[in-house]
Amino acid sequence: MASTETFPDLPLFDLQLQPQDLEAVAETLRSGWLTLGPRTAAFEEAFAAQLGARHAIALSSCTAALHLAYLAAGVGPGDEVIVPAFTFTATAAAALYCGATPVFAEIVSRATPSLDPSDVERRITPRTKAVCVVHYAGYAAAADRLKELCDAHGIALIEDVAHAPSATLKGRKLGTWGLAGAFSFFSNKVLSVGEGGLLCTDDDEVAAFVRSRRSHAMTSGTWDRHSGRTDTYDVVGLGFNYRIDEPRAALLLSRLARLEQEIERRRELTVRYRELLSSVPGIILPFEDAEVPSSSCYVIPIMIEQDGRQAQVATRLRDRGIQTSIFYPAIHRFTAYRRRYPEVSLPVTELASRTELTLPFYPHMTDADQDRVATALAEAVAS
């Protein structure tokens, strides 16, 4: 196997669509109506109902959802948004889009790599406008405590739910704890479509704002004009093209019907994976078994106990055809952020980033695949 062009036989993720998904897309294409029409509306309605949120607004990406969520929270130049650094860069980048400063906060520990409410509290200043909590890997962070904290300080709680559709905390769906939740439908996600995202909110004003700004703050859309509802439009703010299109909405709507079932399958697989991994010496398995039933089980992260071995273990696994990834390199250590915020130090996050590996995981993974990963990991860590 060539080392630079190797398709892993156990990839990090693998997507299999069903015939009914393809049929839904084909039917949409044949209809000739490709943008913001009845399928987008139907998907939004179904997603909102399933989530128990008042509004669901489909967007071009989760990055777009975060951007609009921050703007809806009133984030602007000179403001601060508290975010974890142990997340995808979009969580922080969206604050920069608003002209605000991302203020990085710590995770609890490597065993609980979720935003630490106590550390968040210490970082609140008069300029803090919002806190964004990430439900890493599909497991609920302390949205309840963060909600209380934000309420006490009069700031907005935004949830980055990119990993965690249909996951819950205390029986309440993630994404519905704060002012708005930002979901991702990127190709490797639990509910994937290619590129796509969604913002949910119970707040009518936030919903109206987001609907307006996703399509250039125009007071009517192409569909409204096509359906004869209106003739012309005004532009009432600085908006964006953050629209999703109809084929993607159709695919999402088709896949949404199986979401709970697929997550159930992910949970079964995760329980078995965790059993296998719990006997691998030298690794930390984040989260508790008891959290699996309320998680969306997006990925299987592990932390190598010993620092400095991440690249070596990843290479050994790759040589056996097993793909891994790092969820996530700490944002504040990236060149772009180090340049802006050189003073940031988050020891727990940094150690997690230096020791984390994400293992292959997808709903049609076999027991034998899991066994192979666990065995290879044990050997790679031991040797």
Add this chain to the structure above:
Amino acid sequence: MSDWRVPLTDVVVPEEDVQAVLACLESGWLTMGPRTQAFEEALAGFVGTPHAVTVSSGTAALHLALLAAGIGPGDEVIVPAFTFVASACAVRYVGATPVLCDVRSAREFNIDPADAADRITGATRAIVAVHFCGYPADLGALRELCDTRGLVLIEDCAQAVGARFGDGEQQVGTVGELGAFSFFSKKQLCVGEGGMVSTASQEHAERVRLLRSHALTSSTWDRHRGHDPAYDVVDVGFNYRLDEPRAALGLSRIGRLHENIGARRAIVRAYRERLAGLDGLELTFDEQAVERSSHFAFPVLLRDRSARDGLRDALKEQGIQTTWYPALHSFSEYRSIAPPGGLPRALEAAERHCALPLSSTMDVGDVEVVADVVAAALA
């Protein structure tokens, strides 16, 4: 949903396009992969540009084109007032100020290079040449102006893929430092939502590629193929990626694009033949411009706004859908940036024009239906 007898546009997705998308979905690889690459190669070949970088929309294309050109806070960018709002929004995204300028006339409703020249200040960094409705702007004059004054020329080709500039085969999107294209659902080449940046500069292309995907130094696809799992984030980037199903659709459709533009041009000629000489109606541009345009829309001019609105009502009553494009400075959001003295020609173009139905699948029969209603309404 109302059923128009003749809709403004009509997107037809033939079975070969559907199958191309389904094959992509069946592959299970949905983002930034081989189909995006193949679509970009096809686009570069079609437009005649060294580099074509697909993005999520025409708006995103403009945004990244401005960033690649180094436009930022404190800079001014000259934008014609008769365009879609994204041309100005993108300037604001990068922290710069859009300075509106006028068009040549209601009849030739593209950016007026002389008026653009008058609006250049010490802070001006770029001019956005919009090829509105598919008609190429005066790229010769604009290129010269930009070269003389040290400005960047960015072409907004959102409505003009396949339009030609000058007497030869050179297409729009190859004269400015960067060109921004749209593949929105009503465009000549449509995939739903999508766009593309064209450029001759390797450096600009690399910058656009970087910024469209969060300035990550490697992509999911690279990592899937066994490249290093580690990556850096070297700037503030965005998620402006196109996905594979849309790339597959675009790749399938681009093979018919020349033919589709030809069909649109034939419809425009049929319209012009039937509408020429009608009292109270004026055709826009001339035969040479019709030959060069890629015909996103077919606007005609009426005497004034009320005559235009009257015609639109008459057409609507007969099941014929039309539209019109407001001038930027008539929007609430942009009223305050209209220069003193206004932009009279852009406003006149906006108020007098009516865009009649146009698509590559219309036939001459449709043209006759529309032309008859127009003639009756004006009689």
